[in-house]
Amino acid sequence: MADLILHHYPNSPFSEKVRLMFGFKQLAWQSVLIPVIMPKPDVVALTGGYRRTPFLQIGADIYCDSALIGEVLERIAPTPPLYPVQSAGLARTLAQWADSTLFWTAIAYAFQPAGLQSMFANVPPEHAKAFGADRAAMRGNAPRLSAAEATANLTDYLDRLENMLADERPFLLGAAATIADFSVVHSIWYVRRVQSIASILERAPKLLAWADRMAAIGHGTFGKMTSVEALQLADSSTPAALDATFVHLSDVAPGDRVTVTPTDYALDPVEGELVQASASMLSLRRTDERAGTVIVHFPRIGYQLKKIAV
Known part of the structure; x- marks a missing residue:
């Protein structure tokens, strides 16, 4: 399995949530410390503009929001379950x-x-x-x-x-x-x-x-990685295959240029090509000169999907 890379900072509440989930699942992970405030150039290179903390990187796949990260960790390590x-x-x-x-x-x-x-x-x-x-x-x-x-x-x-x-x-x-x-x-x-x-x-x-x-659950076992190393890893990796099932949303279809934006705070849209819309996740393909081609994933709940007018 590719490295689980958490981009976070020590005092971030949602990062503590994810760190404890690593401990619960007894997972090994890599720690990339990111700036507390903007500018965050290495973060933006990977996420396309999503600025919340934390996010999880697995190769060239970027998972935004701790709610989605929990789902990803459950898939990787089903036991003990987060969702019995x-x-x-x-x-x-x-x-x-x-x-x-x-x-x-x-x-x-x-x-x-x-x-x-x-x-x-x-x-x-x-x-x-x-x-x-x-x-x-x-x-x-x-x-x-x-x-x-x-x-x-x-x-x-x-x-x-x-x-x-x-x-x-x-x-x-x-x-x-x-x-x-x-x-x-x-x-x-x-x-x-x-x-x-x-x-x-x-x-x-x-x-x-x-x-x-x-x-007392702890944070699991982790090593340290720089943001530059994380960018290099993304650039040299290929995104994982996606589920072929696509849940259609009104006039939005695979291949459309879209934005995904949080609905509550940090309303920074991420633009890309819509490659997947499952029952619980939205996935965009985007390319950055340093990160290469990545897939940025968001949970459905709490995010707004908009098709970009041609």
Whole structure:
């Protein structure tokens, strides 16, 4: 099997989600550290403009969004399962809520003045300013929770999650971790790291014990790779064969020039030739002078597909 290459940075919540999934699956992987803010020239060369963190590279195939990365890892290593048959629907639904509603609530809570002061205490002012401008551009006109609203909402969500563990089950849906656990834990992990505002978590002791169990899973075994090496690998590789089944969408067909754009934040379109539209994934072929020909894959949910007018 080709190397699993995670393009990430240490403090990225969604990267922590994927790193723990590597540990859960006991997979070996390569770590490519990328910039926290734009510009990200090596990232753009591989993704075509997708700027979220993380993304997974397997040769000349680029998988965007942690939701899709979970599906890819499940295919590569089915055991232990992230999506056990008896609870797959519930696990996926809880994961989607956690990756959206819970995540943005946790971010709004962490980014209150006391949290920001703690996060950037040892960072030069110009770096903190650049980070703030970058994240503001990513969010655009999306609505933002105030600190008071985020505190109230997060308090309620913590109580709900604590209630899920009230019967002493080790994980949110039972005896084994599922995709729901990995999608919830990264928000808790992020808030917990901001010590000045982490006391809100003390209301949920069972949840904190669960978070410790999740952390104990670890990150698997990994080596280090540079972004230049990752680009060279993509350029020398051939994308994997795609499923021949194509789920048609209105007037869009294989071979059409299209864009795929997130629907919530970081609304940077990726343009390419549509080569696959499955029930759960969209795949574009694109060529870059450094990365060569790559296939960039996106989940269906959370992304908009548009045909480019000729």
